[in-house]
Amino acid sequence: PSGEIRCEPPNNNLEKYEGVMEWRGEKFSLNSDLMVLRGCVLRNTKWMIGLVVYAGKETKQMQNSGQAKFKRTSIEKLMNKIVLFIFALLFSLCLVCSISCGYWEAYTGYYFQVYLPWESYTDKAVSVAALNFLSYIIVLNTLVPISLYVTVEMIRLSQSLWINWDKSMYDQQKDTPAKARTTTLNEELGQIEYIFSDKTGTLTQERQIVTAIRE
Structure with missing residues (x-):
């Protein structure tokens, strides 16, 4: 080949470009003044000689184009925080109720299985408390203001x-x-x-x- 360009790797800096072009044994310094970004329009010139350095996703314009941020209002942010707090409160209430249920089943309800028998697939108070935890979530889910x-x-x-x-x-x-x-x-x-x-x-x-x- 008659020439070669050695330059910096693709980046998103629009104001900086460093490179060296070797053409027929001579070296020429390249900077941002000699670089035309993608999408630019040349005026007041009849012709030009150019060489594509970056293409596709490697162009500086594509490097600077990020994903659009989703805008959230201050009221929406506050409402999300309140809902998260209600979720935490719901989880805490269900946890306290299930622990209390397990304690009652272990020390009191165990002796009343004649009247309130446990299910066939549960043989411990911990299992009863775990199943009741899900039941409490179903019962108290109205706390979450959907x-x-x-x-x-x-x-x-x-x-x-x-x-x-x-x-x-x-x-x-x-x-x-x-x-x-x-x-x-x-x-x-x-x-x-x-x-x-x-x-x-x-x-x-x-x-x-x-x-x-x-x-």
Whole structure:
């Protein structure tokens, strides 16, 4: 071959590229200024000579494209913590009840098998307590508010419809109404404390805003 390129392995650093190209006995240094990233468009030039260094998943653009993070609201995070706490409380209650059941079966219920006989596949109080642990979970599973998630989703859906139907958020010039693209971030709108902008004209559109304060 007439030339060879020795460069760094594929990475996600867009501002750095180091390599050396040997062409017909001469060496040329390569840096980020001589590299065109995937997706870039060249302008004001009639022709160019290029060489593909990285391809496919090894390109810097693909190295920087990670999996999209799932957004969770603060209320949803709090609700998940509460549900986990309820699960722990349910497990604790079932454990205490099963231990108490085993203690009672070992010292008291063992002598009442004439009236309350044990099952044929259980011969110890520990086995009875283990089986009752599952029974307690079935009996006390109503502590977990599964319907809470359905109720919250219905509330979010109705809030999204109200946002779409809000006439105050309708732009007459562009004929564009408000559109809630997701229902998971509605409650975050009421928790905004600060709005940062590069200039006041971005928000006011250089128009005079009259605020009427009614007592």
